[in-house]
Amino acid sequence: MLSALIWIPLLGAALIGFWPRPLSPHRTRLVTLAVLGGALLWTGVVGSQFDPTNPGLQLTEYLPWIDSLGLSYQLGVDGLALPLLVLNSLLTWVAAYSSDKSLNRPRLYYPLLLLINAGVAGAFLAQNLLLFFLFYELELIPLYLLIAIWGGSRRGYAATKFLIYTALSGILILSAFLGLTWLGGSNSFDYQPLLSQALPLGQQFLLLGAILVGFGIKIPLVPFHTWLPDAHVEASTPISVLLAGVLLKLGTYGLLRFGLGLFPQAWAVLAPWLATWAAISVLYGALMAIAQTDMKKMVAYSSVGHMGYVLLAAAASTPLSLLAAVFQMISHGLISALLFLLVGVVYKKTGSRNITVLRGLLNPERGLPLIGSLMVLAVMASAGIPGMVGFISEFLVFRGSFPAFPVQTLLCMVGTGLTAVYFLLLVNRVFFGRLSDSETDLPSVDWFDRTPAVILAVLIVLLGLQPSWVVHWSEAATAALIPPSASIASHSASVISQEFPQ
Amino acid sequence: MIKTSAPASTHPLAPYIEGLKAGKTLLPDTPENLIEVVGILKSYGVVLDAYSQNLCYIADQQFLVLFPFFKYFNGQVSPQKLLRHWWHDRINFEYAEYVMRSMLWHGGGGLETYLDSAEFQQRSQAAIAVKLKGNWLMQGLHRLFPEFLPEQVRQQAYYSALGQFWRVMSDIFLTLSDRYDRQEVHSIPQVVDYIGAGLVAAASQPITFGVTLESQRYEIIPESAGLTFLSDTAVPYVEAIFFRGTPFLGTVSYNAQAHQISPDQSRFDYGALYADPLPIGGSGIPPTLLMQDMRHFLPDYLHNFYRQSRRGEDDLRVKVCQSFQKSMFCVTTAAIVGLAPHPLDTEDLQQQQANQSYLETWMDRLQSSRLQEVQV
Numbered sequence: 052m053l054s055a056l057i058w059i060p061l062l063g064a065a066l067i068g069f070w071p072r073p074l075s076p077h078r079t080r081l082v083t084l085a086v087l088g089g090a091l092l093w094t095g096v097v098g099s100q101f102d103p104t105n106p107g108l109q110l111t112e113y114l115p116w117i118d119s120l121g122l123s124y125q126l127g128v129d130g131l132a133l134p135l136l137v138l139n140s141l142l143t144w145v146a147a148y149s150s151d152k153s154l155n156r157p158r159l160y161y162p163l164l165l166l167i168n169a170g171v172a173g174a175f176l177a178q179n180l181l182l183f184f185l186f187y188e189l190e191l192i193p194l195y196l197l198i199a200i201w202g203g204s205r206r207g208y209a210a211t212k213f214l215i216y217t218a219l220s221g222i223l224i225l226s227a228f229l230g231l232t233w234l235g236g237s238n239s240f241d242y243q244p245l246l247s248q249a250l251p252l253g254q255q256f257l258l259l260g261a262i263l264v265g266f267g268i269k270i271p272l273v274p275f276h277t278w279l280p281d282a283h284v285e286a287s288t289p290i291s292v293l294l295a296g297v298l299l300k301l302g303t304y305g306l307l308r309f310g311l312g313l314f315p316q317a318w319a320v321l322a323p324w325l326a327t328w329a330a331i332s333v334l335y336g337a338l339m340a341i342a343q344t345d346m347k348k349m350v351a352y353s354s355v356g357h358m359g360y361v362l363l364a365a366a367a368s369t370p371l372s373l374l375a376a377v378f379q380m381i382s383h384g385l386i387s388a389l390l391f392l393l394v395g396v397v398y399k400k401t402g403s404r405n406i407t408v409l410r411g412l413l414n415p416e417r418g419l420p421l422i423g424s425l426m427v428l429a430v431m432a433s434a435g436i437p438g439m440v441g442f443i444s445e446f447l448v449f450r451g452s453f454p455a456f457p458v459q460t461l462l463c464m465v466g467t468g469l470t471a472v473y474f475l476l477l478v479n480r481v482f483f484g485r486l487s488d489s490e491t492d493l494p495s496v497d498w499f500d501r502t503p504a505v506i507l508a509v510l511i512v513l514l515g516l517q518p519s520w521v522v523h524w525s526e527a528a529t530a531a532l533i534p535p536s537a538s539i540a541s542h543s544a545s546v547i548s549q550e551f552p553q
Numbered sequence: 554m555i556k557t558s559a560p561a562s563t564h565p566l567a568p569y570i571e572g573l574k575a576g577k578t579l580l581p582d583t584p585e586n587l588i589e590v591v592g593i594l595k596s597y598g599v600v601l602d603a604y605s606q607n608l609c610y611i612a613d614q615q616f617l618v619l620f621p622f623f624k625y626f627n628g629q630v631s632p633q634k635l636l637r638h639w640w641h642d643r644i645n646f647e648y649a650e651y652v653m654r655s656m657l658w659h660g661g662g663g664l665e666t667y668l669d670s671a672e673f674q675q676r677s678q679a680a681i682a683v684k685l686k687g688n689w690l691m692q693g694l695h696r697l698f699p700e701f702l703p704e705q706v707r708q709q710a711y712y713s714a715l716g717q718f719w720r721v722m723s724d725i726f727l728t729l730s731d732r733y734d735r736q737e738v739h740s741i742p743q744v745v746d747y748i749g750a751g752l753v754a755a756a757s758q759p760i761t762f763g764v765t766l767e768s769q770r771y772e773i774i775p776e777s778a779g780l781t782f783l784s785d786t787a788v789p790y791v792e793a794i795f796f797r798g799t800p801f802l803g804t805v806s807y808n809a810q811a812h813q814i815s816p817d818q819s820r821f822d823y824g825a826l827y828a829d830p831l832p833i834g835g836s837g838i839p840p841t842l843l844m845q846d847m848r849h850f851l852p853d854y855l856h857n858f859y860r861q862s863r864r865g866e867d868d869l870r871v872k873v874c875q876s877f878q879k880s881m882f883c884v885t886t887a888a889i890v891g892l893a894p895h896p897l898d899t900e901d902l903q904q905q906q907a908n909q910s911y912l913e914t915w916m917d918r919l920q921s922s923r924l925q926e927v928q929v
Contacts, residue, residue, distance in 0.1 A: 416868035417831060486831055495867045 052097060052110050053126040053176050056136065057186075059090045060143075060169040064162035076157040083147045083161040090168065091140040101133055103524050106531035108178065108243070116182075121232060121239040125178040130528025131307060132175040134377060134521055135300055138384045139175065142296040143168040145503045146289035149392060152499075154201060163193035164293075171297055175304065180228040180240035183309075187301060188221050194290070194298065202285040209278075209285035216268050216278040223265030224305070227258045231313065234258070245313060255317035262310045263325075269302030270358045273332045283351035288395025291347065295354050296388035300380045303361040307376060311365060311532060318368070323456065325366035330462035332359035337469035341476065346397065346404040349477060350390045353433060356466055357383045363456070363463050364448045372451030373529035374522055375444060381521055382432075382444035385514070389429045389507040396422050396500050397481070400493050406477055411486035419496055423482040425504050430474035432511045435467050439515035559905040566916040569924070573889065573912060574897050579882045579919075580927055582741040585858070589876035590744055590883055591733040592855025597877065598726030599850040600843070601719040604649035608716030612709050616764045617684045617702065645842035649715070652794055657711045659797050659818060661789035663780050664714055664760070668707045673773070677706040680764060680771040710774055713762040718786040721758065725751035730852070741883060749887035756783035791888055795881060796918060798824035825881045826922040830874035844870040847877065879927050889915050 063086030067079055074082065101109055108127030116124045128136065147164055154160055166189065173186030191214065199210035232240060235248040250258070268275040279299075283291050311318050318325075336356025343349040357379070364376035397412065398404050400419060413423035432439035435446070445467055453460040514521055562570045569579060580586055607627060614628060615621045623630050625638065625646040637643055667673055681702050685691045695702055729747050732738050738747065759781060762774040774780060800814055800823045815821060828840060848869050851859070859865075859872050890897060894911055895904035 411831075414831060416871045417864065485829070491831065492863055495864050 052100065053112055053128060055093050056090060056097065056140075056172040056176065057126075057169045059093060060086060060165040060172070063087075063089075064165035064169070067158060067165070068162040073158060076153065079157040079161050080147070080150070080152065083165060084144065086165060087140070087144040087147055087168065090172075091144055094137050094140040097128065098133060098137065098524075101128065101524070103130060104527055106130065106527035111178070120181065121179075121237070121241075122181040123179050123239070123241060124182060125241055126173075126176040127178045128176060130525035131304070131377060131532070133524050134381050135175050135297075135304060136172060138300070138381055139168060139171045139297045142292060142384060142388050143171075145388065145392070145507065146293045149292065149395070149500070149503045150289045151287070156200065160197070160201060163197050164289075166190070166193040167197075167293060167298075171301065174301055178242045180231070180242060180245070180309070182240070183242075183305075184221070184225050184228060187224065187305075190298065190301075191217050191221070194294070197290045198282060198286045201287050201290070203287075204285075205281070206285045209281040212278045213282045216271075216275070220265045220268035220302075223261045223268075224309075227261035227265065227309075230254075230258050230261070242308075242312075248313075250314075252316055252320070255314040256321070259310060259314040259317045259321065262305070262314070263321075266302040266305040266310065269305070270299055270362070271302070271355060272328060272359065272362060273335045273355065276332075276336075276355045279355060280348050280351040283354075283391070284345060284347050288391060288398075291391040291395070292388045295351070295391055296384040299354065299358055300384060303358060303365070303376065303380055306362070307365055307373070307532065311368060315533075322366045322368065323459075326363050326452070326456040326459035329359045329361075329363035329366060330459040330466075332356065332362065333463045333466035334469070337466045337473065340473040341469065343473075344405055344407050346394045346406055346409075346477060346481065347391070349406070349473060350387065350394060353390070353470065353473070354383070354387050356470065357387070357433070359466070360445060360448045360463060363452050363459060366459075367452035367455035368533055369451050369455060370526075370530045370533065371447060372455070373532050374525055375447030375451045377525045377529055378518065378522055379444040379448055381514070382440045385507055385511050386429060386433045386441055389425065389504055389511065390433065392504045392507065393422055393426045393429060396496060396504070397426075399500070400496060401490055406480045409481040409487070409490070411482070411484045412490070413482040414486045417491050417493060418482075418486055419493065421501055422496055422504070425508050426482060427478055428508055428511070430478055432515070434471040434474055437515075438512065440511045440518070441515070443515055443518040558900075559902060559909050562909055562913060564913045564916050565920060566924070569919075570909065570912045570916060573886070574908070576742065576898065578741050578745045578886045579889075579924060580741055580879050580886070586741055586879060587739070587744070588855060588858050590741065590880045591730055591738065592852050592858070593847065593873065593876040593880050594726040594744075595730035595733075595852050596847040596850035596855075596873075597880065598723045598730060600644065600846045601723035601726065603644045603846075604646065605716045605719040605723055607644075607646045608649055608653065608712045608719070612713035612716060612762060613764060616709055616766070617681065617705055619705075645846050648840075648842040648846065649719075650712075651842075653708070653711050653715045655797075655799055656715060656789060656793045657708060658799070659789070659793035659821075661792050663778075663785040664710070664774075664789065667774065667778050667780060668710055672778070673707075673710075674703065676771070676773050676775075677703050680766060680773060681706065683766045683769070683771065686767075706773060709764075710762050713774075714760050714780075714786050715790070717760055718782065718790055721751070721755045721782060725755075745883050745886045745890070748884055749891045752783060752787060752887060752891055756781065756787075758782040760785055787888070788892070791885070794824055795826050795885060796824040797821035798827070822918075822921055825878065826885065826919065826924070828874070828878065828923070830871050830878065840874065841870065844873045844877070847873050875927075878923055882924065882927055 063083065067074065067082055097110065106129070108129050111127040112125070114124040116122045143164060147161065150160070150164075170186045170189035170193070173189065174183055177183035177186055195210050195214045198213060199206055202209060228240060231245060231248075231250070232238070234250055234254050235245070237245065237248065264275065268278075271279050282294060286294060333356045336352050336354070336359060340349045340352035340356065343352060361376045361379050361383075364372040364379060394404060397409070397419065401409060401412070403409055412418040413420055428439070432441040435442045449460050449464055452463075561567065564570060573579070580590070607625060610627045611621065611624050615624050618624075626634055681695065685695060725748060729738065729744065732747070738744060759776045760774065761772070761776050761778075761780070763770055763772040765771070797818065798821060800821075851873070855876070859869060862872065889912070894907050895901070897908055899905060899908065
């Protein structure tokens, strides 16, 4: 059942890529949307078979592969992975839908999108460390090509920088995985047996350090973040949606699954430092976002800041904060995808993303009123205004993390205030005021451009009003992520065993 | 050697001065401008007809009705009309009242002088006395606040005067459109000439106002007051609505407390010739109401012309406003030419100098208008 989530897009990619006669661009797009729609539906089927009260792995699949390497084809889904699988299926469909209908080389572009979808799904499902690594690496090359071929004027530089950073991330993660099995004397990379393996604290620090830096590059956390703004600025809109909405989540997922999961003692000792790192990342991202004049770069730095909340929640490791980490991943995925979509529409219609040039786009007659309204909604969600998904996720993060790390949490709350600052600057400059004379003849936005943004906006509001539709899938699994032996240094047992609010 | 022509103007808008002297118009003569101007004046004529009827109805039938709930219904109240009114799919008579109040506020012409005269005071008091007969409460209030009801009557007089002015203008614009439909109008100068001729023809038409109370006629502005169409309504209208106007939130960004608005009304430049069409379309501001009204009556050729543009019907009100502004520059041209002290093509040097001085005065006021913008 789970394999279908990987093989549907893979077969779709093969079908488009190797079909004897070249399909028309329109038909290629339709086939891709159909395949991704099928994958999204199948994710729904998986969700319907999933038991949210069971904290363990479900719907597992196992096939021996290369025993001598300890590599097996072992898949499983739990409450941590399921929401991310849904996010992956949804946002890849949105990315394919919002791709330029007349782009060059569609026969290469759409299969690459499908490969990314398959790779990310595989990474979320893999229950073997080597298999995870293979899927983790699988999405690098398609993404590199998508930036390098369909990107902006400095696409070569941005794609290469992305590849170097994320390849280094892969090397560090692989080193940690190899070290884990080598130091523990295990022959297998299967995840579940490794959970019960107890390494000395010193070795755990070493391996966790590699994991932290490896996934820290992917998230990205300061100071390993510099590839992200460049990649976002040069990538086309759908690729930015995928990058911010899904691919960054591989990093936070990896931290939770492999950092906290495999090295709980070392994690507990390092937790205060991780929380401090999170606060620095949040504040740095926010302050850098304030300084930007390119809307896309601003949203990219906003991503750096908001992914810091996930690290804060993961560091606190309370049941509530871990649930918050998962919810923040979903929340950020939806909000950042919407923000990038909207910035993309603005760029497509005005030819600029410069907030010192654009003005008055909310003009009801000559501007982009619906896009402007959705942008206001998106920035409100990102700034944590109640009634939207961002408020729930940030409130959960702060509520769950404050008892463990009050200072760091307060600093992160300042970051939320700064989010309002830079996004209000953006909205005020770009959307309010009188439309610039150079922009008084903008083309109108058709429903093709509006639809994906409207879908995401509806989800942002719906999940803001009814967050239990997401959190009930993850409550049991995130509670089970905390090993009984783990204890965050300097914090009381009551904090660690803090229950969910009733 | 004797000079036979005045020296060329050094005014910043000298090209327009020379153009007017050469028989050109402020608005360039292009086929597109002709379609826009005639088409928009057609729809404006239809709307003005409705405004005019309602203004005259309010002046005549709602005289000193202090709570005129149904004043926009022209005496024909029905549940269907009430629902339509609330649904706002209707003529926005509020705009006509707004223009009336602007004229009342800015004043000017013989109308303002007459409404401050002893004759008006005496005539209005007679009508007020009849209206308040048997109403002890209102009589008491009238004694306490003796200026209130005469001011209401002044306002009624402006309702009537504007209604009569727009009656004439509506007919001019609709007959212009008919002539265009018969292919008798081919250029912007012809449009200006036609409007100018219409204004001149109606120039001496008397402006009067009277009400019938208890079967007796009370002349508030009798014909003997000598008020006429051109000098007592048209000229104050152009001054108040084309030039001065009032600053609306949403059309002009201002901070009144920081004295960004001149305390001198005569230096106001918020009129139709200065309005920025872009913010038009914000909710509720009066010019938007006019654009909403006009878009219902656009002739097909103008509607098609608008549809061919990039935004199609998305920015219809902005386009209507732009066309309306162009048409108002045509009316302004007609007014400038019509009010000139001497024929603009005169060969008399003194007359030329007088004309030049006259035109420079107009151009001073048009410097910050949208004159340059409508050239493209």
